Amino acid sequence: MYFKNILKFIIKSLPLSSRIRLMFLFKHKFFLSFSTPKLFSEKIQARKLSDITHYAMLSDKFAVRDYVKRTIGSEYLIPLLWSVDGDEFDSIPDLEVPAVIKTNHGSGLDHIEFLPSKKSNIEIVSKFKSALCSSYAGELYGEVQYSSYDRKVIIEQRLGNLSSVPHDFKFHVFTNDGSPRWFLQVDFGRYEDHHRNYYDSNLNLLDLQVLRPNGKYCLPAKKELDFMAELAIKLCGEMSYARVDLYLVDGDVYFGEITLTPGSGFEKFSSRHFEIEWGSLWK
Structure with missing residues (x-):
């Protein structure tokens, strides 16, 4: 514990960019580029070095409710x-x-x-x-x-019933210069046997693992997920990228949260292909 506290003190004394570089190297095993970020994880780091405080309202679980009400309607709260x-x-x-x-x-x-x-x-x-x-x-x-x-x-x-937690559907939205693209992340068994799947917009399961293994999962109807994706795109607004979390409970959609720096950009993708693709969509 003593060594850990000393290490944390040393890290805190470093400039933010140096802290990020060290943690990125530790997690991803390669050096990131701030000047020409290309990978998805690199672009998250670049966002953190920008004036990210103007996103504070979207990160506040209380204040964001007003944004959701104005953007898609209070019925989704x-x-x-x-x-x-x-x-x-x-x-x-x-x-x-x-x-x-x-x-x-x-x-x-x-x-x-x-x-x-x-x-x-x-x-x-x-x-x-x-x-x-x-x-x-x-x-x-x-x-x-x-x-x-x-x-x-x-x-x-509380949504759903007392015996289970409703699954949240996390939409990774890229505005892509006016031609939005999205990918779906579904976490399930979170408090028992946590699995995580990723899908493209045609709901094809992707060969991608991030922290958790893939698992068997029965998705809701494509019509319902496409509607949820439309809401997520609206909530992303003019931002280049955002992850929008929504719930689907008994046919009703509810807003969860908006995340702008998922995993702080330190979660390693099993496939570099998707790091490159997602990074290219983040304009």
């Missing part, structure tokens, strides 16, 4: 049951429906809890007080959009 500023958070309300409590800035199990929970309210409050004080992990490597707004705790209605 998961019902918001409660919200509170982080510095005023000291309790959670009694709820009559299953819900999800989360911070507006973080990700991972430390920033989310399904309600009802086996934890007591005191334990949940303690958990989220800690989460509110924590830095976003990717901030050290340039994902400063997650630290550019005031922190909140929000509670949304």
Whole structure:
């Protein structure tokens, strides 16, 4: 632990570009190019070195709701049951429906809890007080959009049933100079046996693995996914690239989140072909 803390201190003292270069080399095993980025992972690094703070609203799980409402309509928002500023958070309300409590800035199990929970309210409050004080992990490597707004705790209605978590459909959208292209990522079995599949816009399974293995999965109807892709393209707007996460529950589509630097650009693709193709579509 001592060595790890010393190493983290040294890394923090370096310029951001140097931090990114070192982590990129460690994860991808080759040197990245900032001046002429061509690969998808390289273009994520270039985005992080730009003025990414103007994307802060899209990264804020509370503030982005207004953008979604204006862009595609409020009917695609998961019902918001409660919200509170982080510095005023000291309790959670009694709820009559299953819900999800989360911070507006973080990700991972430390920033989310399904309600009802086996934890007591005191334990949940303690958990989220800690989460509110924590830095976003990717901030050290340039994902400063997650630290550019005031922190909140929000509670949304839980989708689906209590026995399972609805699958989210992640659309990687490239505006491609006015000729949008998209690829679909589906994560399933996240809390049991996590698998991840990638598909092209014709819903062909791609020979691509990123962190998780592929698995057998029955996709919804193409008509439904094409409609979701249209919404994702609208939410991407004029950005060159965005990953838009949507849910499909009993035929209804709900917005999840917008991610602009997925995996901080450090997640290794099993196939360089897709690194090149996705990078070429990011104009």
